Amino acid sequence: MREVYMDHNATTPLHPKVRDIIVQHVDVYGNPSSMHLFGRRAARLIDEARTRIASLINASPDELIFTGGGSESNNTVLKLVTCGGASCPGCSAMRNEIITTSIEHPSVLNTCKALEHQGVKLRYLDVDSQGRIDLDQLKSFLTDQTALVSIMMANNEIGTIQDIKAAVKITKEKSVLFHTDAVQAVGKIPVDVRDLNVDFLSFSGHKLNAPKGIGGLYVKRNAPYCNLIHGGHQEEGRRAGTLNTLGIIALGEAARIAEEEGPGEAARLLELREYIKAGILRSIPDVHFNGHPVHSLPGTLNVSFRGAEGESILLYLDMDGIAVSTGSACASGALDPSHVLMATGVGPELAHGSIRISLGYGSGREDADYLLAKLPPVIERIRKMSSVYGIAG
């Protein structure tokens, strides 16, 4: 059976060149913290990778901390707010409020929830029907108690891109720290930490064709910082644990490819996405596209089908070898539909009836045609047995 992977926002396959680099360096086992030849060899490769990754986001190499991935990076930043005063002699106490959005990734939302139990005050920004925040609301939420603003750059479910630069500008007027979860953005759209003027930025390797288990955090020079993971002196004492040499080398190569090929790849994916969108519009009635028509990730298409439940769509497509994801509650084992779609106000029927098609390296026109051939009969079939679709007719 043909297999078509259209779930690149969940994770990506290794880029062949990244795979090659991993294979070439699979025997580099020296501990990069060691002074001897073996250690120095690993350390040199890590330095090169760090430089490449820094270059991709226009940071200095010393402003990067390698982590286990996006969730760790997000946790590290958010938990700075409770790390202060007596509990941590190295830190000065911070203010007590965090502003974030209602559409963040669970690694931000659930960390915030945990912090609320520790007495931190949270404010959640609303989004409009296309998933964008209101900068005036951000302005109105900022107080002299705000410690940190954390706004994701691009949403994983609907692909909407926020105007981070404008949000930072407003935030800086109050001298408040700014973090952006850029896990879905880095490698897919241009990200420039100097231009954005953010204090912290999270990213993850496996979203840009590097392996799982490696990610990073940009920390602007002189920004307040405290360890999430204590231990050895790695990363200038900012994140303990023997460095993931192979993962870092792979991420470095992925960053190099993204910097070189990113703009062309983005244009290609955008065209492919619009091709799929037009094909769906042509062949399936009663559809609703979620997200922003312009400010969105080039390879992300989130679409709802009235009267058709998302898990059923996903599983029928799976039978045809097509991999997508859904905002339906049923698929995840959660019981509410996607918090992101609900925040955009589409309502429960369209939220439960949504699928996310996310394209990336390896997605081509043939895959799109295969999807466009398989999707309409699946939707028709589900609607035929639907108790809420065309019931009057």
Added chain:
Amino acid sequence: MSDWLYSPLVKEHFMNPKNILEDEAAFHADGSGMVGNIKCGDQMLIVIRVENDIITDCKWKTYGCASAIASTSMLSEVVKGMSLKDAYTIKPEQIVDKLGGLPEHKFHCSVLGDKALRAAIDDYYRTHGREGEIPKEKAVVICQCMNVTDKDIEEAVQKGVATYQQLQEHTKLGTVCGKCRTKAEELLHQFSHLYG
């Protein structure tokens, strides 16, 4: 492709659902029941034909996931030839067992079928001048999400359940949306008074 998420029988009923209601007008239902709410992500319509108090045909439509589709498909097969009285007592556990089980977090997706069936039987009695035969002792569903009735709560208390947390553990009541908590605590208090 390797292991599927659900049992082979669930897969079979999902891929080839039985007894889908395609033409409502042509079916000439004797009884019809619609339950569920799109807000919770599933809704179910069941229609039956009845002769001499035996269900001769059963068809359905649903807005739901694979578990809901498969369990309703199975239910619609099982009830054909059953008496109204027997069909009234079908529990979702029986259907889930027949399907070879569902993952625990998917169980709540299977609870609409039997509810819709009872609603269809009630409708049959009502529209055939036999309203008096609608079972009066019928349990009232307290927890919609996990299909837990006042009878279930009563039984739980008789078995020694004393607190809301124990009730949750015992019946899974209130473990999903939690909206039934107030009502459930009220009943728990009442039954505890009776049996405690």
